[in-house]
Amino acid sequence: MTTHAAGLDPTSFEQDETLERALDLLTDRPLVVLGGAGMSTDSGIPDYRGPGRPERAPMTYQEFVATPQAQQRYWARSHLGWGRMRHAEANAGHRALAALDPELLITQNVDGLHEAAGSRRMIALHGRIADVVCLGCREVTSRAGLHDRLETANPGFADTHAAAAVRPDGDVELDDTTAFVVPGCETCGGALKPDVVFFGENVPKDRVERCYAAVDALGDGGGALLVVGSSLTVMSGFRFVRRAAKAGTPVVIVNRGTTRGDELATYKLDVGVAGFLGALAGVGADFSGFS
Numbered sequence: 389m390t391t392h393a394a395g396l397d398p399t400s401f402e403q404d405e406t407l408e409r410a411l412d413l414l415t416d417r418p419l420v421v422l423g424g425a426g427m428s429t430d431s432g433i434p435d436y437r438g439p440g441r442p443e444r445a446p447m448t449y450q451e452f453v454a455t456p457q458a459q460q461r462y463w464a465r466s467h468l469g470w471g472r473m474r475h476a477e478a479n480a481g482h483r484a485l486a487a488l489d490p491e492l493l494i495t496q497n498v499d500g501l502h503e504a505a506g507s508r509r510m511i512a513l514h515g516r517i518a519d520v521v522c523l524g525c526r527e528v529t530s531r532a533g534l535h536d537r538l539e540t541a542n543p544g545f546a547d548t549h550a551a552a553a554v555r556p557d558g559d560v561e562l563d564d565t566t567a568f569v570v571p572g573c574e575t576c577g578g579a580l581k582p583d584v585v586f587f588g589e590n591v592p593k594d595r596v597e598r599c600y601a602a603v604d605a606l607g608d609g610g611g612a613l614l615v616v617g618s619s620l621t622v623m624s625g626f627r628f629v630r631r632a633a634k635a636g637t638p639v640v641i642v643n644r645g646t647t648r649g650d651e652l653a654t655y656k657l658d659v660g661v662a663g664f665l666g667a668l669a670g671v672g673a674d675f676s677g678f679s
């Protein structure tokens with residue numbers, strides 16, 4: 389059964405039957421939580437699949453590795469975006485989820501805000517934007533360090549393009565990037581790539597297997613899968629919902645707008661994630677975050 393609770397008045401939050409049932413279902417059970425971009429919108433990181441966001445075609449892995457010009461274009465845009473994204477802070481939803489401390493938190497976000505809020509038992513499915521990997525020697529270094537090198541190599545660039553619009557993956561709108569200087573790996577001189585999973589690139593297999601194992605364990609332990617702030621557009625996350633549903637494990641989806649998993653959900657709630665997580669974790673004394 390799928391129950392939609394769209395358009396709820398926040399003041400009726402505690403009375404709403406669907407919410408009550410969903411909270412009852414999730415309370416005192418082993419949980420795996422799958423989180424997406426909707427977790428971070430309150431931190432000022434836009435959800436490019438959310439309402440009102442433009443369609444875009446992100447650079448694929450194949451495009452990135454094909455030419456130095458593509459890497460130049462990527463890093464020039466990303467340099468501007470990350471200069472702002474690095475200052476984003478965890479919000480009430482991140483903190484509630486850290487307090488909830490599920491068996492495993494699988495996040496599709498690369499912003500590092502769950503870690504900042506104190507979540508520990510977690511897997512960053514698509515990697516972390518704060519890490520950089522060398523395509524030559526596979527050494528992983530910090531984005532903060534590269535940011536400083538990019539600043540030094542491109543003086544004044546960030547100020548010149550300060551008005552460009554930032555995107556959720558740290559990318560920005562920017563056309564002319566031919567003058568941007570991209571330093572190579574300090575160890576081997578190889579090309580550097582953010583240590584995140586690009587479109588056209590697979591999530592590392594061991595990472596996927598750890599997630600599947602946690603989802604499978606829910607079936608044995610009377611647990612449930614909770615999806616928060618994801619439209620489940622990308623198969624890398626949706627497959628865990630399918631896996632849980634196939635095993636008969638209850639699935640609750642909390643997201644603004646429809647998701648690809650709605651038909652598989654025991655309950656689907658079209659409400660704000662921060663208020664819901666606050667109520668579930670018992671840290672939501674008021675529902676000011678419920679919007």
Ligand SMILES: [Zn+2]
Nearest residue numbers: 522525573576
């Ligand atoms: Zn290297």
